[in-house]
Amino acid sequence: MMQIDEVLLDFENGYRRSLPIQDIRYDTVTIVVEIQNSKDALEKGVPGHKFVGSLTTIAAMKIPENLTALQNDAPSRNALSLVQLASQVKWQILGVLLITFITYHYITNRPPRVPIVLEKEIPNKLERQSAFFFHTANVLQKGYKEFGDRIWGIDTNQGLRLVLPLRYLDELKSHPAINFADSISRHALIEHTGLGxxxxxxxxxxxxxxxxxxxxxxxxxxxxxxxxxxxxxxxxxxxxxxxxxxxxxxxxxxxxxxxxxxxxxxxxxxxxxxxxxxxxxxxxxxxxxxxxxxxxxxxxxxxxxxxxxxxxxxxxxxxxxxxxxxxxxxxxxxxxxxxxxxxxxxxxxxxxxxxxxxxxxxxxxxxxxxxxxxxxxxxxxxxxxxxxxxxxxxxxxxxxxxxxxxxxxxxxxxxxxxxxxxxxxxxxxVSTTFQRIATKRFRLSEGLYIPKGTRLEVAATSVHxxxxxxxxxxxxxxxxxxxxxxxxxxxxxxxxxxxxxxxLxxxxxxxxxxxxxxxxxxxxxxxxxxxxxxxxxxxxxxxxxxxxxxxxxxxxxxxxxxxxxxxxxx
Ligand code: HEM
Missing domain, CATH: 1.10.630.10 (Cytochrome P450)
Structure with missing residues (x-):
């Protein structure tokens, strides 16, 4: 048997305090006891182990060397083991949720896998962005000729933009997940300029x-x-x-x-x-x-x-x-x-x-x-x-x-x-038209997944x-x-x-x-x-x-x- 010297109190409001056991006055609170200072406990290798119960339980508690025995014997056994389990499970659940959230966020926001114009000729993304800015019509024409009937992308200073072949226009012209006004606001950099x-x-x-x-x-x-x-x-x-x-x-x-x-x-x-x-x-x-x-x-x-x-x-x-x-x-x-x-x-x-x-x-x-x-x-x-x-x-x-x-x-x-x-x-x-922005994620009929926020348009100058x-x-x-x-x-x-x-x-x-x-x-x-x-x-x-x-x-x-x-x- 070992004697508890000090307990760590976890109050329900989140307050946490470590006290010698004789200083504990209130006997109604639900507390968590963490064996901290007991030399004996340290030697037995159980510090950090938590028990939960009322103060009365804990004050009277003499912890056996064999913890399993305590779990079987103590009157507060069920309460202790359940909360203990819940506390451990809580962190595991949070961990799993966090990983799930990050994975989900990554998968749902990952830019669609499409060929990017000039990617081979200009491996540096910043240079590609600049090429588009200053030579828009030529870059559009290059992508239009090279990728023909596929969806392809342009790297711009304001992110990736997807260029659609004309066959998507009917499918998208009244699509509920894409928006015109937002795309105009985006073009006008509304969050920086207030224009739209x-x-x-x-x-x-x-x-x-x-x-x-x-x-x-x-x-x-x-x-x-x-x-x-x-x-x-x-x-x-x-x-x-x-x-x-x-x-x-x-x-x-x-x-x-x-x-x-x-x-x-x-x-x-x-x-x-x-x-x-x-x-x-x-x-x-x-x-x-x-x-x-x-x-x-x-x-x-x-x-x-x-x-x-x-x-x-x-x-x-x-x-x-x-x-x-x-x-x-x-x-x-x-x-x-x-x-x-x-x-x-x-x-x-x-x-x-x-x-x-x-x-x-x-x-x-x-x-x-x-x-x-x-x-x-x-x-x-x-x-x-x-x-x-x-x-x-x-x-x-x-x-x-x-x-x-x-x-x-x-x-x-x-x-x-x-x-x-x-x-x-x-x-x-305008060199591109039918400019739209995805306000929700959705999938095109031919399978390409479009994440929320994707910018879509048609290379009008090339079509003409x-x-x-x-x-x-x-x-x-x-x-x-x-x-x-x-x-x-x-x-x-x-x-x-x-x-x-x-x-167009x-x-x-x-x-x-x-x-x-x-x-x-x-x-x-x-x-x-x-x-x-x-x-x-x-x-x-x-x-x-x-x-x-x-x-x-x-x-x-x-x-x-x-x-x-x-x-x-x-
Ligand atoms: C030769 C003159 C004009 C040209 C070339 C032109 C061109 C365009 C183009 C290409 C669009 C569609 C953008 C897109 O789908 O990506 C558009 C939309 C629009 N234009 Fe014009 N426009 C002209 C004159 C005008 C005039 C005189 C007005 C006056 C009210 C106007 C008001 C608008 C508005 C309000 C929209 C947005 C429509 C909406 O929100 O549904 N445009 N224009």
Whole structure:
């Protein structure tokens, strides 16, 4: 037999204390006894062994040398051995659970096993990321050619992205486990920048309210174009070197301000300047941030002047929008109502919510449309021989509607439509589209497991130059879509606003660009007025201006110029 000198008390609240046995006063607590100091016990090799029971049990306890004997004899035997067992099992269970959790987490989040573009040519991952950032279209084209019909991956500074073959589009276009808005937020690095796409509710209102009222907007847009165009392109009988992008941006920003914001806003020079400058700031900010690896962004962003500029522009937008919302509180709407009118009708919207929505529409709608117009003119400047045919069609349609464009008359500009479509086929606004993010893990029908958070997309620029879908895809053919539209059955197909699996200019599926009808109308009216009154060409020997591309964005170079001259007799 051995004597216990000291006990270790484990109270239920987690408190633990070691006391000589004579100091223990309370006899009601449930305690754990750990033999600690007994020399005898040490010699017998049982220290660390725990017994649980009431103090009365323990105070009276004389522990036999043979512990098994105690377990058989002691009155508290069952209680002691059960809790002892539970205590040991508890740690084992926790251990097993932890290992299971880590294994599960690893397995479910492990990137899918797919071939990675450039992995063989550039073994260093950082260099591969950089190659994609600076040569996006080429890297996409390489992967598209090399992996054909398989799913393949791209290493980017913001992680692995999976490129899908077109056959997955139907399976995924309404899949509940993938999300478009999250992927836009991810592209805009929302957790570092606070930037993101327009809220789904606002997009819904845009589709339901603004798009159906487009006809009412046409005379307003046409007036804006007729007012702004001569300011942007003064009459000049000599060829004049002209920056295109900034002029397009200005005119589109006026039309967009009227449609998204308010009639007053479309005349407010400060708002117009702000909306034009904001997009460039955002693009510069993202371009700079995306050069850095993800983990460094929380720090890097503070060193970029664009961050301060974006915040300053938000503050300016705040001043405008709080004034406008106050003025609109009476319920007075523009005619036709702007998107802002629709958004606040019957709803309480805070100034901050409205800033987010308005600025997101500014980014989605102004730069893209101005870029589309600039790309068109850059294409036309190296094919000025096509101008007379386009101009003739415009003249006929213009005469037919007596100079007042309607939806129907814009629909008759089929050659212009085809030219716009061809220009956009080769110069998309984004190099990949159908960008989605997996919000849950799921498995594709052909078996590939997609972990939560995976980014998925389609290599749109490569699809558009695939000869399986386009004859002589590298050749610019302005009438490519005009020809098939001559037959009755195809008359409504192959339009500038059309979308399809091999026609990804506006994205695909339920998130295909809802602003394309607006862009189509704005662009056709602006180009019609421009081509009625001006010739464009590039200086002798100057080829088609190259685009600026980074990550997913493709833009015309705003610093380039084309030669512009007034048409005789205007
Ligand atoms: C030529 C001009 C334009 C181009 C090339 C363009 C291109 C695109 C593309 C490619 C997408 C789909 C992205 C994807 O699926 O990955 C998209 C979506 C979107 N576009 Fe446009 N866009 C243009 C004009 C506009 C305009 C004028 C608006 C005005 C409201 C607009 C608003 C939007 C919105 C809100 C979305 C997201 C739709 C959603 O959340 O479901 N776009 N655009």
């Amino acid at each position: 796409g327009p809220p789904a509710a606002a997009v819904h209102i845009f589709k339901a309210k603004l798009n159906p009222s487009l006809s009412e907007y046409l005379p307003i847009f046409h007036d804006i174009i007729k007012r702004e165009l001569p300011l942007a392109f003064p009459q000049n009988q000599d060829w004049t070197e002209t920056h295109i992008f900034e002029r397009m941006l200005r005119i589109v920003s006026v039309m967009s301000a009227r449609a998204f914001y308010s009639a007053e806003g479309s005349k407010d020079e400060h708002w117009l300047e702000l909306s034009q400058a904001y997009v460039s700031t955002v693009l510069d900010y993202l371009q700079k941030l995306k050069r850095w690896p993800e983990f460094s962004l929380p720090l890097v962003k503070f060193f970029l002047p664009e961050r301060a500029k974006v915040i300053q522009q938000w503050n300016q937008a705040h001043a405008h929008l709080s004034k406008t919302l106050e003025a609109k509180a009476s319920g007075k709407q523009d005619s036709p109502p702007s998107l802002l009118d629709h958004l606040i009708s019957g709803r309480k919207v805070t100034v901050d919510e409205m800033i987010h929505t308005q600025m997101a529409f500014v980014v989605a709608g102004i730069h893209t449309t101005a870029a589309g117009l600039t790309q068109f003119l850059y294409d036309l400047a190296v094919r000025s021989e096509d101008i007379p045919e386009l101009r003739e069609e415009i003249r006929q349609v213009y005469a037919g509607c007596e100079g007042a464009f309607t939806k129907k008359s814009l629909g008759e500009l089929k050659k212009l439509d085809s030219w716009m479509r061809e220009s956009q086929r080769l110069c998309l606004s 130059v695939d000869e399986a879908f386009y004859e002589n895809p590298e050749v610019f053919d302005g009438q490519r879509s005009f020809k098939p539209r001559q037959g009755q059955s195809q008359a409504m197909k192959h339009q500038y606003i059309s979308t399809g699996k091999t026609d 200019r506006w994205g695909y599926g339920r998130h295909a660009c809802p602003g394309r009808f607006l862009a189509d109308a704005e662009m056709k009216m602006l180009l019609s007025e421009l081509l009625l009154h001006f010739d464009v060409k590039n200086p002798e020997g100057q080829g088609r201006h190259a685009n600026i591309a980074f990550d997913n964005n493709v833009m015309p170079d705003p610093t380039k110029t084309v030669m512009v001259k007034s048409v005789k007799g205007w």
